[in-house]
Amino acid sequence: MTVPDPPIVDISTLTLTDVAVKLSTDPGSYTRRDLYEERQTPEAGIGAFAITNIPSGTRIFCEESVVMLPDEADQVEVYNAVKSLGEEKQGMYWALAASTKASRDIGWIDRLRNASHEDISSTFNDLVSSHEHAWSIYETNRFTCKSLDGSSRSLGIFPESARLNHSCSPNVFHRYNPVINRLTVHALRDIEKGEELLTSYIDICHPTVVRRQILKHWGFRCRCSACDNPDDDEDYRRKQIEDLFTKISKRESKRVKNESKWTDKEYKGSLGVVAKCIKLLEKEGMEETDTLGVLYTEGVRLAVKIGEEEKAVEWAEKAVEIEKKCLGEDSREFVAAKELLEMARGVQSAKAERS
Numbered sequence: 001m002t003v004p005d006p007p008i009v010d011i012s013t014l015t016l017t018d019v020a021v022k023l024s025t026d027p028g029s030y031t032r033r034d035l036y037e038e039r040q041t042p043e044a045g046i047g048a049f050a051i052t053n054i055p056s057g058t059r060i061f062c063e064e065s066v067v068m069l070p071d072e073a074d075q076v077e078v079y080n081a082v083k084s085l086g087e088e089k090q091g092m093y094w095a096l097a098a099s100t101k102a103s104r105d106i107g108w109i110d111r112l113r114n115a116s117h118e119d120i121s122s123t124f125n126d127l128v129s130s131h132e133h134a135w136s137i138y139e140t141n142r143f144t145c146k147s148l149d150g151s152s153r154s155l156g157i158f159p160e161s162a163r164l165n166h167s168c169s170p171n172v173f174h175r176y177n178p179v180i181n182r183l184t185v186h187a188l189r190d191i192e193k194g195e196e197l198l199t200s201y202i203d204i205c206h207p208t209v210v211r212r213q214i215l216k217h218w219g220f221r222c223r224c225s226a227c228d229n230p231d232d233d234e235d236y237r238r239k240q241i242e243d244l245f246t247k248i249s250k251r252e253s254k255r256v257k258n259e260s261k262w263t264d265k266e267y268k269g270s271l272g273v274v275a276k277c278i279k280l281l282e283k284e285g286m287e288e289t290d291t292l293g294v295l296y297t298e299g300v301r302l303a304v305k306i307g308e309e310e311k312a313v314e315w316a317e318k319a320v321e322i323e324k325k326c327l328g329e330d331s332r333e334f335v336a337a338k339e340l341l342e343m344a345r346g347v348q349s350a351k352a353e354r355s
Ligand SMILES: C[S@@+](CC[C@H](N)C(=O)[O-])C[C@H]1O[C@@H](n2cnc3c(N)ncnc32)[C@H](O)[C@@H]1O
Pocket: 043, 044, 045, 046, 047, 096, 097, 099, 100, 140, 141, 162, 163, 164, 165, 166, 167, 218, 219, 220, 221, 222, 223, 224
């Protein structure tokens, strides 16, 4: 039986007001220094370490940016933004790590020279060095900040969260939340006292060789368990996951173009690919919003479409759990997942009443 298209909640169409009216409290801005401390690590500069057991889903950071600039900002704009900060925030900025190499693009140096109306020749070298230092800090510590509708991207510096080192098997999850204009960091699993809090700077679905290549940007070689013991099986599974994501997105683009001609068989085919990928992700313990969260949501849509309401409700419940754990109840993803669950339950009860 083919049911009519359900009222799918597309999170990109949820407006700020839609989400804001569902929020009752302002989360404030905080870092849970009762849960972690910063200290020097042997090889990775400063890191953040749990000083007590931290349960899965705990929000550890909820931080405002000190600098947030459009994606395309250059060295001059970054430097000017930093110099316009108050003394305390500037101090926090300059204290951050600077690991990236100088950019090969030197066009900004001409722009800097042209922008100055004074004779600065004697201090020009120092000025260029300061710009390069500000840029390297920016490049080392920036977090991506997407607008609510996902149409624009900025880069932000959040000086407390910037102390989080990287792992390809992370135990915390970071994401800029445009609803509350904060970067949030949540525990992805139960974290034991003494463990370092590690987030992933990159898409963890890539195999080791690709992850290493991307991580060169930050000037280090990752020593996490996935990179140090690159087990062929694990790498193969990550590659499989990456390929399945590509397949799912290709099928989805094809469906959008041929919506009216898309048959039940094709919906079932897509559901099969999604279910396979979900199984692999569950096995790998990749339980983030960008991996399992996205797939559960896609799976619910397909399962409802071909009349597998029980599966749809099961996955929608899991999607709600994942969004709550990774992003919290004040995220649009959580709100959308709850609405998806209500929709799936609604379709299920309507079917039960009919039969
Ligand atoms: C955002 S900062 C993280 C905090 C930094 N350790 C500090 O001292 O402020 C990123 C930099 O930390 C270091 N880093 C992060 N994760 C690392 C890792 N897994 N192994 C070695 N160095 C790492 C690299 O120098 C990287 O460019």
